Amino acid sequence: MASQSAVKPAKPTGAAGTGFDFGSLIRRPETxxxxxxxxxxxxxxxxxNVNFVRPAGAASYLNVAANIGIVALPIGLLMIAGELDISIxxxxxxxxxxxxxxxxxxGAPILVGMLASLAFGVLVGLINGFLTVRTAVPSLIVxxxxxxxxxxxxxxxxxxxxxxxxxxxxxPDWVKFFFGRFIANSFQVIIFWWxxxxxxxxxxxxxxxFGNWIFxxxxxxxxxxxxxxxxxxxxxxxxxxxxxxxxxxxxCQTILYNSAQVSGGMSxxxxxxxxxxxxxxxxxxxxxxxxxxxxGTLTFAIVNQGIYxxxxxxxxxxxxxxxxxxxAVLMNNTFRKMALTYSPKKGKK
Amino acid sequence: xxAPILELRNVNKSFGPIDVLHDISLKVGAGEVLCLLGDNGAxxxxxxxxxxxxxxxxxxxxxxxxxxxxxxxxxxxxxxGIATVHQFGGTFPLMSVGRCxxxxxxPTRKWGPFRxxxxxxxxxxxxxxxxxxxxxxxxxxxxxxGGMSGGERQSLAIARAVYFGARVLILDExxxxxxxxxxxxxxxxxxxxxxxxxxxIFITHQVTHAMAVGDHFAVLIRGALAANFxxxxxxxxxxxxxxxxxxxxxxxxxxxxxxxxxxxxxxxxAQP
Ligand SMILES: Nc1ncnc2c1ncn2[C@@H]1O[C@H](COP(=O)(O)OP(=O)(O)OP(=O)(O)O)[C@@H](O)[C@H]1O
Ligand SMILES: [Mg+2]
Numbered sequence: 001m002a003s004q005s006a007v008k009p010a011k012p013t014g015a016a017g018t019g020f021d022f023g024s025l026i027r028r029p030e031t032x033x034x035x036x037x038x039x040x041x042x043x044x045x046x047x048x049n050v051n052f053v054r055p056a057g058a059a060s061y062l063n064v065a066a067n068i069g070i071v072a073l074p075i076g077l078l079m080i081a082g083e084l085d086i087s088i089x090x091x092x093x094x095x096x097x098x099x100x101x102x103x104x105x106x107g108a109p110i111l112v113g114m115l116a117s118l119a120f121g122v123l124v125g126l127i128n129g130f131l132t133v134r135t136a137v138p139s140l141i142v143x144x145x146x147x148x149x150x151x152x153x154x155x156x157x158x159x160x161x162x163x164x165x166x167x168x169x170x171x172p173d174w175v176k177f178f179f180g181r182f183i184a185n186s187f188q189v190i191i192f193w194w195x196x197x198x199x200x201x202x203x204x205x206x207x208x209x210f211g212n213w214i215f216x217x218x219x220x221x222x223x224x225x226x227x228x229x230x231x232x233x234x235x236x237x238x239x240x241x242x243x244x245x246x247x248x249x250x251x252c253q254t255i256l257y258n259s260a261q262v263s264g265g266m267s268x269x270x271x272x273x274x275x276x277x278x279x280x281x282x283x284x285x286x287x288x289x290x291x292x293x294x295x296g297t298l299t300f301a302i303v304n305q306g307i308y309x310x311x312x313x314x315x316x317x318x319x320x321x322x323x324x325x326x327x328a329v330l331m332n333n334t335f336r337k338m339a340l341t342y343s344p345k346k347g348k349k
Numbered sequence: 350x351x352a353p354i355l356e357l358r359n360v361n362k363s364f365g366p367i368d369v370l371h372d373i374s375l376k377v378g379a380g381e382v383l384c385l386l387g388d389n390g391a392x393x394x395x396x397x398x399x400x401x402x403x404x405x406x407x408x409x410x411x412x413x414x415x416x417x418x419x420x421x422x423x424x425x426x427x428x429x430g431i432a433t434v435h436q437f438g439g440t441f442p443l444m445s446v447g448r449c450x451x452x453x454x455x456p457t458r459k460w461g462p463f464r465x466x467x468x469x470x471x472x473x474x475x476x477x478x479x480x481x482x483x484x485x486x487x488x489x490x491x492x493x494x495g496g497m498s499g500g501e502r503q504s505l506a507i508a509r510a511v512y513f514g515a516r517v518l519i520l521d522e523x524x525x526x527x528x529x530x531x532x533x534x535x536x537x538x539x540x541x542x543x544x545x546x547x548x549x550i551f552i553t554h555q556v557t558h559a560m561a562v563g564d565h566f567a568v569l570i571r572g573a574l575a576a577n578f579x580x581x582x583x584x585x586x587x588x589x590x591x592x593x594x595x596x597x598x599x600x601x602x603x604x605x606x607x608x609x610x611x612x613x614x615x616x617x618x619a620q621p
Contacts, residue, residue, distance in 0.1 A: 026446075207465040212444075216452050219441030226403055226435050227453040228424030287443040295616040334444070341498040346498055 027339040029280035030292030032331040033118030036278060036324065038297045044302060048309030057309060058244030059186035066194035068271050069294065070249050073201050075243035076276040076293040078139075081238055082218040082285030087128060087143040088246035088272065090150035092265035094120060096141075097154050097167065100260035105162045112180075113169075115250055116148035121247030122240050124150060125292075129236030139239075155262050165262040171255045180255030190252050197245075210234070220287025255316040274321065275300040278328040280335075287336065299324070352415030353378045353549040353570055355431075355517055356401065360409035362392075362399055371573045373409070376563070377548040382539060384563035385552045386592045393438050393552050397519050400550070402426035416566075436521040439506035440575045442495030442543030446487060450509050450553065452473035453577035454541040474512075475505075482508045483534050499526040505533060511542065511562070514526045518542050519550045536562050556589050568592065 008341040025031055030237050044052050049056045071088050078085050095117045105114030128146055133141040139243070158165055171180065181189050205211035227232050254260040279296025281288030303324055307317040353376035362370040369392045379381045380476075385393050398404045400411065410417050413429060420426040426433075440449050451471045457464040457579075472490020479487050481506050487497065498614055503526050509590030510518055520539070524532040539562045542549050553559050559566065566583070568576040568591040576583075576591050 027491060027493060102493075203465075205464070207460070207463070209457065209466055212448050212452060212455050212466060215444055216441050217450070219443055223435065223439050223441065224452070226398075226401070226423055226433070226439070228402070228422055228427055229453055282443070286441065340442075340493050 004139065011235065011241075014149065026237055026335050028199055028292075029200040029282075029287055029332070029336075030295055031280070032335045033279045033292040035298065036328050037150075037295045037340050038108050038323070040299050040306065044306035047311075048306055050113070052306060052309040054188055057305075059184075059188075060308070061301040062307040063188045063190050064223060064304055065297045066188060066191040068268065068300065069194045069273055069297040071242065071246050072267055072275045072279075072293055072297050074238060074245050074283050074293055075272045076179065076279065076290070077201065077205065077214060078238045078242055079273075079276055080218045080285055080288045081214045082221060083139040083238065084233060084273075085128060085139065085143045085239060085242045086269045087146040087150060087241055089266045089269040089283045090285060090331060091121060091124060091243045091246035092250040092268055093260070093262055094124070094150050094154045095250030096254040096260035097262060098247070099248075099251045100167035100169040100170040100183070101158065101161055103171075104254075104260075105165050108307040110171055110175050114175075117247050118244055121244035125240030125243035125245075128235065129239035130244065132239065133232045133235050141222050144289060149190045150268070158262050164260060167212060169254055170258055176255055178310070179252045180257075180258055182256075188256065190249070190256075193248075193252070198290060198294050205290050214238070215286060218282075218287070221288075250314070259290065271287035271300065271304075274325050276333075279318060280328075280332045282332075282336070296328075299328075350563060352412075354414060354618055355550075356408045356412040357417075358412065359401065360396075360406045360411065362395055362404060363407050368407075369572050370399070373569075373574050375574070375577065377388065377550060379516075379548055380542050380543050380548045381564045382549045382562050383565045385550060385561040385567055385569065386554075386559060386588070387569035387575075388567045388593065389486045392572040393569055393577055395520055395572075397433060397521055397550060397552065398435075400426070400517075401431055401435075403435075403521055427454070427513060429519040431519065432510040432512075433481075433519040434503075434506045434510045434523055436525075439509075442493070444494055445472070445491045446479065446497075447472035447475045447490035448572075449505060449620045450478070450490075452511060464535065467562055478508045478512050479505055481601030482538070483531070485493075500528055500531045501536060504531060504534075507538065508600065511538060514542070516531075516548060517550070521552045522554065523551075524553060524555065532558065554592065555597060556585060556592065560585060 004208070034049050075085060075088065083163060097112040098117040102108050102116045103110045103180075124219060128139070128143055131137065131142045135142070155165065158167070163175060176188070179189065183189060205214065213224065213229045215229075217234060221231055250260070250265070275296040276288070276293055277283060277296070278293035278299055279288070279294070300321070303320050304317060307314050307320065356376045357373050360373045361368070373396060375383070385396065387393050395404065399406050402423040402425050405419070405421070411420070412418065414439060418429065422427070423433075441452070444452075448471065456467045456470045458467040458470070463577065476487060476490045478500055484501050484504050487501065494505065497505070503523060507565060508525055509519065510520070520535075524536050526537060528616070536558060539549050539551055544564075551562060564580050566576070566580075567574060
C-alpha cells in the first residue's frame, strides 16, 4: 500500500513537467508528508517485528487510517478553506447511536436507520455552516458549541428512548458486506470507502474548478467573494461533508461491531487535525492537498499502531506523535517558504 | 449621442443604519476615463463595489447601454464585461500564477465524461498576459503568487482585469503599491484601454496620476457627489483641494507655520 502510493508525487499531472522538476516538487504540499511517511515506515520496519510489514500489520494501521481518513479528508478541505470543524467528535457517536436506536432498538428497516444517521450528519453540517456564514463567529467556536450540543442531545435521547447508553444492532449480511465486515479476517471494508472517497476528493479538489475556489477562499475570502465565488454555499457544503462523513464512520462502526456507545469519538478531533497538518495543510488555510492528507493519515496510523510492533512501551506513542507533529509542521513550513521563493534559474523551453 | 456604457441614477447605499452613498448620478462612456476622487472613507470603493456586483444599491438604478441592470453577484457583472481590480488584494499568496489569473473563470478541458481544470492553458495565457504587462520575470505559471513582489501581484491583478474586462475596467487604487515605472505602466494601460474603446473607472489619491489619464472627474465627499467635471474645467490646485475633502490645502502650509510659531515650534496635533 505504502509503496504503491509512493509513486504518486513523482508523477506529473499536467502537460508541463517532463522528467524531474525540483520547482514543482517542492511546491506540492504533500512532499513533506511523503517524506514523513517514508521515515516512519522505515523506522517501524526496522524497530518493529516482522509482523509490521506483513498483512496483519498492514491491516492494523490501514483500519485506523480508514476510520480517521474518511473524516480527515473533509476536515482538511475545511482547513484549506479557512475553517475548522470539531463537532465531528460528537458526530461519530451520534451517527453510531442513530442507526442503532432507529434500527436496533425500534426495529425499523436498516436502510431507514442508515439514512437517519446520514441525515443527522447533513442537518448538523447545515447548522454549522449556516451559523458560521451568517454570524461570522469563528467556526472553531461555532462547532465547539455544536460539539457539546450534539453530545448532550445524543446522551439525553439515548437514555430517554432506550434507558441505556449502549444499544445493540444486528445488521443484515448484505449491509455488513458493504459497510462493516473484516476482509481476510483483518481488513475492515471501510478501507475501500476511504480509498474511493479519497479519489473523489482528489478529483474535486485538484481537477475541477471547485478546488480552485476552495483554495482561493482560504487564501483571501474577501477577494474570493469579489471575483464571484459562492463562498457561503461552498462553506456550508464543506461543513455538511465533514459532519456527514463523521456520521458515516460512526454508522459503519455500529454495523461492524453490532453495537453503539454514546461515548467515544473525541479522540477523532485531535487525530484528524494532526493528520491534516502532518499532511501539509496550512492551519490558516489556502494551502494543502488531498494526497498530502492521505499521506498524513497513513503516517499517523502507522505511528499510532506501529508502537505495538516494537519493544517500546505503548505509553510512548503520544510522545512520538507529538514530536512527529512538530517536525512535520516545521518541515512543511520550510517547504512552503522554499516553494514561495523558488524560481528556476533558467526559463524552460 | 450614444447611451453611456454605464450610468448610475440616484444611487444610494447604506449598510444598516450607516449611509455611505447619497444620491449618486454618474455616467461613463466608451473610450472615456472617469477618475473617482475623494478622501479616505468618502465611499469610492463602496461605489465601485456596487458597479461590480459586490454590493447592491439600496435604491436607485444602474444602467448599461441605457438599459436597467441589476448585478446580484460579481459573476453577473463580469459576464456583462465589467472587470474590477479591488483595493487591497485580488491575488492569493499560496496559489499559482495561472490559478490566480483565472480564479472564478477557470478554463476547462474534457477528460472522459468530466470537465477538468486546464492547467497548461491557464498557465500559458496567464504568463503571456503578465509578461505583456512588463513583468518578464514571471515565466512559470506554476509559481506561487506569494513569492512575487507587491507590485508584481498588483500587475497580475490588473493584467487579469484587462484580459477579462470586455467593456468596463474598474481599478481601485491600482497604483498604490507600485513603483514609478510600474505606475506609469498602469497609466499607459489605462490609456490603451481607453483607445480600445473601453470605459475606465480609475480611483487614485495621486493628482498627477489622475491628471495624466482622466477625461472626466468625479469627487466624492462623505458619500455625496461634490463635483463632476470634465478635463480642463478645473485647475490642478482646485482638484487637489477637492481631493482633500474640500479643504484648501494651500492654506495648510500657512496654518501649520503660524501654529508652530505660537507653540514653541511643535507641529499641530493630528486632527481626527
Ligand atoms: N460593508 C460595510 N459595512 C459597513 N460600513 C462600510 C462597509 N463598507 C464600507 N463601509 C463604510 O463606508 C465608508 C466608505 O468606505 P469606502 O471603502 O467606500 O471608502 P473609500 O472612499 O474607498 O476610502 P479609501 O480612500 O480609504 O479607500 C467608510 O466609512 C466605511 O467604514
Ligand atoms: Mg477605497
